[in-house]
Amino acid sequence: MTLRVNGKVVTPTGVIRQGCVELDGDRITAVAEYPSVRDGHWIVPGFVDMHTHGGGGHTFTTGDAGSARQAAAFHLGHGTTTLLASLVSSPFELMRAATEAYRPLVEEGTLAGVHFEGPYLSAARCGAQNPQFLRDPSVAELTELIELGGGAVRMVTLAPERDGALEAIKLLTAHRVVAAVGHTDATYDQTRAAVGAGASVGTHLFNGMRPVHHREPGPVVALLDAPNVVCELVADGVHLHDGVLTFVTATAGPERAALITDAMSAAGMPDGEYELGGQAVTVADGVARLAADGAIAGSTLTMDAALRHAVHAGVPMADACRMVATTPARAIGLGDRVGALQVGLRADLVVLDDDLNVVRVMRGGSWVE
Template identity: 70%
Template sequence: MLNGRIVTPAGVVDGSVAVADGLIAAVEPGDAGTDVIVPGFVDIHTHGGGGHAFTLGDAEAVRAGAAFHLGHGTTTLVASLVSSPFELMRTATAAYAPLFHEGVIAGIHFEGPYLSAVRCGAQNPAYLRDPSADEIAEVIKLGEGAVRMMTIAPERAGALDAIRQLVAAGVVAAIGHTDATWEQTRAGVAAGATVGTHVFNGMRPPHHREPGPVFGLLDAAPVVCEFIADGIHLHDGTLAFAAGVTGPARAALITDAMDAAGMADGRYELGGQAVLVADGVARLERDGAIAGSTLTMDAALRRAVGAGITLADAVTMASATPARAIGLTDRGAIAPGLRADLVVLAEDLTVKRVMRGGAWVS
């Protein structure tokens, strides 16, 4: 039994959580201490952490990086790549698929290479190109279910067909790194896109006469919008406003973390480009563009609460909503019958203990 203030879908309950056979057995009101018990975090957009990069096709680096994030409460993690040559896409898929089937990761996310050159951000412009139906089909087949999500700029030639292809294959289509108009964005949503990749970042900024992709995604009922809650990618006021527009059921906290997460400042690499990390902020050496983050999900939760989002809503954004966005219905909340992925937090919302599948993480 775990005692504390339990954040459930129905609200915060003082009491205990019972676990049996790797599942949540019951939530019972009663005496509680000062600990806060929340569902395990679900990060659907992560490029690395703890000094380990997910962008190079190295399976052991993914295993080690997943372990690093697990220590920060992320019990479900999707390994994200960046724009790269197709050979690396294929190599990484083959290398990471066994980790997916083993349960180390919840899948692979291709952030690119079918993105906008104008809004490439930290994506390597040398690798950007129009969507290829053959490339998409090959990695999906090779992954045997491991390819979970792909981010596409809907204005690129062939993008709408690519979105339809992904959806037909059971892969989540996301819109991001895009210079699309509002109309082009909504065409991508109509084609089946259901996630907005780190909304606001890597996108044409909104304008009252040209709303662009930001408004097109925030206002699209089927779309879950990712937000990087580190105070760098988004001002706290922007985060609170955007989450207020979408509601917690359509807002997903992500880290967009690179291998520098949890590491000292210094020189790193992302997609074949030099990255300098100073004061915990990662930027491309060539032009100063923000290059992912050094964020962890527990820090994202604290930031969201600090921005004025209620604890219950922030927890939904860190767990249930991202889980649902990638089709996982067996986790993401504290309710009987769901997987016992739990994080015990101190009063200041720092991590004390992590349980995954009913087992404590050492």
């Protein structure tokens, strides 16, 4: 049965002001002008969050499948139709257990994959990562996780200056797992070597990274300068100044800048006391920080809020939609399935009002209750 959704349709190439999306079953069958439409809602692609630790009081970081299901449902209500379950630095036993627990959720489509943010990170740039779990990359550990996941492991963030990092990146990319550079004190040259080995994502650019210096550009410049690297950005006004957000968008282009939430369980919840990777987190005025030292500890962001923030900062609507859907989908190898309002892709879309608040969400051709 053909269904038609009318409004201001945002495609990868621009906005169809009087448009419609037609779908049959779970697939988009047409995207076209529809002249009889007058002042409809925004119709945008379902959001793709490639980096989130939880939300709605639930977390991905403990390896609990029930909690993961609830966190995914929370973000789905905010328009995120595709997401990776991001863990933080953990003992290998927890990484194994989470891979086993989340593999069925990936196979059923609740999750798009697992993202290990750590534990192969820099102690000097660990941010809210638990320092007691940091260690050098292990090819043996990664091989076991990849085999255990049967395709569920989608991305691993590591610091390229750690011993064994380049070998780990080569192993990951050989198994079609995205290697991301993050929480790193690497030099420009070390980062370039990681990109040369196959790293293709910069984990929350600027945050948890050696800062830019004109005599040692560091990882930020190396990642921005690499034409095959997608740079994650946390568009909440806390992680990045809006001037940096618009600068990176202009420099890398919307095809290489991806908005993420980096959300923790406190997203959508009241201020108060929370936990992340075994560390106490205090949320005040919606900002999550480690209780111990005040380091930013993820965010309380949702993807619809990230889109609103980017547009209000001056990013054009069509570009912002690429950054919340098309670009992250491509970055994690799902661009041929989701991430755009295009014929043949899964019918994932979000209906937004003129203030860019979520009105309705569709995933796989079905409206979300």
